[in-house]
Amino acid sequence: MTAFSKTDAEARRIRRTDYVSCTVAFIDCKKPGSHLKENYSIIGPGVTSSDEQVVNLPEPHGFNIGAAAMPNGITNNLHIHFTAEVFIVQKGEWTFRWGPNGENEIVGHEGDIVSVPTWMFRGFTNTGPDDGWLFTVLGGDNTGGVIFHPDIIREAADYGLYISSDNTLIDASRGDVVPDESGRIAPMSDSDVAQLRDVPREAMRQRVVTESDRQFLPAFIDASLPNCGAEIAPVIGFGLTQNRAHATPVSNPHGFSLEWMRIAPGVRVSPFSLPDKMVLIVRSGRVRMTFNQEADVTVELEAWETYSIPANVVRAFECIGDEPVEMLVVVSGDHRKMPVFAEEVIESARSAGQALDAGGFVAKASLLSNYKRAG
Numbered sequence: 001m002t003a004f005s006k007t008d009a010e011a012r013r014i015r016r017t018d019y020v021s022c023t024v025a026f027i028d029c030k031k032p033g034s035h036l037k038e039n040y041s042i043i044g045p046g047v048t049s050s051d052e053q054v055v056n057l058p059e060p061h062g063f064n065i066g067a068a069a070m071p072n073g074i075t076n077n078l079h080i081h082f083t084a085e086v087f088i089v090q091k092g093e094w095t096f097r098w099g100p101n102g103e104n105e106i107v108g109h110e111g112d113i114v115s116v117p118t119w120m121f122r123g124f125t126n127t128g129p130d131d132g133w134l135f136t137v138l139g140g141d142n143t144g145g146v147i148f149h150p151d152i153i154r155e156a157a158d159y160g161l162y163i164s165s166d167n168t169l170i171d172a173s174r175g176d177v178v179p180d181e182s183g184r185i186a187p188m189s190d191s192d193v194a195q196l197r198d199v200p201r202e203a204m205r206q207r208v209v210t211e212s213d214r215q216f217l218p219a220f221i222d223a224s225l226p227n228c229g230a231e232i233a234p235v236i237g238f239g240l241t242q243n244r245a246h247a248t249p250v251s252n253p254h255g256f257s258l259e260w261m262r263i264a265p266g267v268r269v270s271p272f273s274l275p276d277k278m279v280l281i282v283r284s285g286r287v288r289m290t291f292n293q294e295a296d297v298t299v300e301l302e303a304w305e306t307y308s309i310p311a312n313v314v315r316a317f318e319c320i321g322d323e324p325v326e327m328l329v330v331v332s333g334d335h336r337k338m339p340v341f342a343e344e345v346i347e348s349a350r351s352a353g354q355a356l357d358a359g360g361f362v363a364k365a366s367l368l369s370n371y372k373r374a375g
Contacts, residue, residue, distance in 0.1 A: 001273055002312040004291040009299050012057065014042055016304040020054035021069065027169060028077045028152050030159040036074045040067035042306050043279060046138055047081065047146045049169040057308055061277045062332030063256040064138040065306060070126040078102050078121040078149035080196075084139035084254035086236065087114045087124070088328060090283065090304070092132025098122045100193050101149075104201055111211030111283070113235050113258070115250050116204075120197050121149055135281055137330055139255035150187030209235045209249050216262055217243050221362055222270040222345050224352040230269045230317070232329075233260040238336035240274075240329065244361040253334040261317075263287065263325040268318035271295070272339040277332045278309045285325035290316045293342075301327075314342070336360075 021038035025048040028034045041048055041055040044064035067090075068076060078097070087096065089108045096114055098104050102123055108114050116122045126132040145167030148156075156162070160172035163185045170176045170184065178184070214233035219241045222228040232241045234248040237257035248257075263269065263285075271293070280287075284303050291297040293314050300320065301307055309315055319325040331337050338360055349355065355365035 001293060001314055002310060004297055004310070004313045006297050009289075009291055009297050012308045012310075013299055013301065014056045014306040014308075018056055019067065020056070022048065022050050022053040024169065024171075025050045025053055026076075026079075026146070027148055027156045027161050027163050029169075030161060031077065031152070031155060033073070034075050034077055036071050037076055038069040040069070042066055043308060044138075044141065046136070047143050047167075049145065049163055049167050051168065056306075059308070060141040061279065061308065062141060063254075063279075063330065064136075064141075064143060065279055065281070065330070066136045066138065068124075068134045068136065069131065071131050072126050072128060075125040076123050077152045078123040079152075080121055080147040081116070081118055081138070082144040083118060084137070084256075085116050085118075085122070086137040086254070086258065087116070088135040088137070088281070089113070090133040090135055092126055092128030092130065094124050094132060094134060095127045096122065096124045098199060098204065100196060104199075104204065106201065106204055106208060108208070109211070111214075113209045115207045115236060115254070117197065117199055117207070120199060121193075123149075135328075137254075137256060137258060147185065147188060150189075150193065153185070153187045207250055213249065214260055215246075216260070217241075217245055219243055219246075219261070220269060220272075220339070221341055221349045221354060221356055223362070224354050225270065225345070225348055227266060227268055228270060229267055230261060230263045233262070235259050237334055239331060240337045240339050242339070242356065242360060242362050244359075255332070255334060257331050257333070257337060259329050261325075261327050261329050263317060263319040265319050265322055265324060269316055270341055270345040271314050271316040272341040272345075273312055273314045274309075274331070274337060274339050275311050276337060277311055279330040280307045280309070281305075281328040281330070282307075283326040283328065285319060285323045285327075286321045287325045287327065288318045288320050290318070 025039035216231040219232035239257040239259040
């Protein structure tokens with residue numbers, strides 16, 4: 001197992017006050033109605049085109065965590081992503097658009113998660129009553145940048161804004177040298193726009209997991225132990241759950257899994273390790289994390305904070321305070337995740353009548369033999 005010092009542990013905590021916005025992240029930053037949007041790169045650079053963007057934790061994770069904050073009525077204009085893009089509505093009401101000209105719409109509210117397919121135009125507007133906030137998860141370490149709608153690229157040129165072929169924002173008004181046409185991204189042709197994928201509204205709704213859609217079930221082998229019993233509601237991919245009754249609503253490859261974890265006051269998740277990087281985004285409540293086999297390092301997280309846990313570090317979670325913890329758990333890779341609980345946890349669970357079957361799911365211990373393959 002990897003040892004985790006107190007200094008290491010504190011360095012991977014990103015408080016809400018640590019998030020740093022960039023208002024010139026994209027080519028539409030001077031367009032009226034889009035000029036007040038703020039972009040955040042929390043883990044990895046995401047798709048920003050600005051060299052002014054602050055990245056809180058640049059270390060590659062296999063995915064990027066970011067955020068967008070905008071006042072009521074402000075729009076992030078139509079653009080294409082090459083890797084998965086997932087929106088988590090942390091605050092407010094948002095209208096998401098997609099299609100060649102954004103002709104399709106769906107509304108997201110607090111607690112909703114929207115996964116938008118690659119290679120199609122998408123955009124979004126804060127249609128709530130006040131300032132709103134979206135967390136985002138993007139697939140891959142290299143996202144490839146974005147392609148904005150041809151109308152946006154043409155209009156940006158009126159403000160002296162261009163995107164170079166290496167996804168860098170060029171602002172002629174500040175003296176940047178404008179590359180010739182071969183060195184910058186040109187507007188997509190009408191024929192190329194017409195060939196983009198078409199996703200009907202019914203299909204997109206299947207990629208939205210609302211707060212009311214979530215199905216929380218006990219998640220782990222320690223559920224029968226005193227003061228344990230954290231619950232998980234899967235959202236995207238094959239996550240941590242050891243409950244065979246769980247089914248993920250969004251199953252196509254994203255490069256990561258994403259699920260809600262809920263821990264009641266006084267309840268904990270027993271020590272376990274994982275051979276993959278894990279990121280927590282706390283929606284509400286307070287959680288105490290304990291690290292190492294010796295449980296000698298602790299960090300407490302509050303709502304809106306983000307935390308990165310390296311692979312192969314022993315960790316345990318506990319809800320502190322009177323409010324349940326709700327947090328998003330993002331883990332790298334499309335494979336099913338296999339948490340490894342401490343041996344004493346496995347033995348205590350067996351004494352309580354529960355064990356893990358050969359598939360890694362919780363089962364009645366008395367129904368399982370001590371099967372060993374011969375020779």
